[in-house]
Amino acid sequence: MTAPLTQVQITQERTERPDAPTGDTTSLEGGAAGQPRAPQPEPGSAELAPYWVERKRYLKQLRKVPELRQRFWSALLIYTLRRILWSFGFFPVFIAFWVPLVMASFNPVIMVTNILPDLQAFVAANPEMQANTTQTLVVAWLSVGFFFLIFDFVLTPFRSPYEYEADVYMRAWEQRQPETTPAETPEGDTLPGKV
Secondary structure, rough: OOOOHHHHHHHHHHOOOOOOOOOHHHHHHHHHHHHOOOOOOOOOOOOOOOHHHHHHHHHHHHHHEEEEEHHHHHHHHHHHHHEEEEEEEEHHHHHHHHHHHHHHOOHHHHHHHHHHHHHHHHHHOOOHHHHHHHHHHHHHHHHHHHHHHOOOOOOOOOHHHHHHHHHHHHHHHHHOOOOOOOOOOOOOOOOOOOO
């Protein structure tokens, strides 16, 4: 089983075989309304290898910078604290007030009237019942907090300062690289309808 041909290999085969038709590029490259589209390098192809080698080299060099290391640890600490405070501070408190408010048809007077007998029963209960109720509330608070913490970590992943610096560097690196691949050089006029 062979791997699919990349655009560079197809172009090299065309230059090796002069009898191959070069005018019809729509059959190989495909495109909307018969127009050839720009080739996209496949992941793991030889075209992308220099990019990842350079990125890896630059990240290795960045890890030696003490200022950036300090920025990394402070950004990680701030990210973690923000996620924990958001998940354990906001969501459980919001749900604790929102659910009774919804059950009271968004009428705060009815909500307080419904909650007061439970609070009076809690105060009048013996210490064992109070401890049991408090433990149940803490478990509910922690379960809601951990539920939102997991989703918060998944939906808003940590953005490392190393990765940000590498992205900026690689954008500049891509602009400095000459476009020498034969697949990217236009073969004639690409404007449709122009003679």
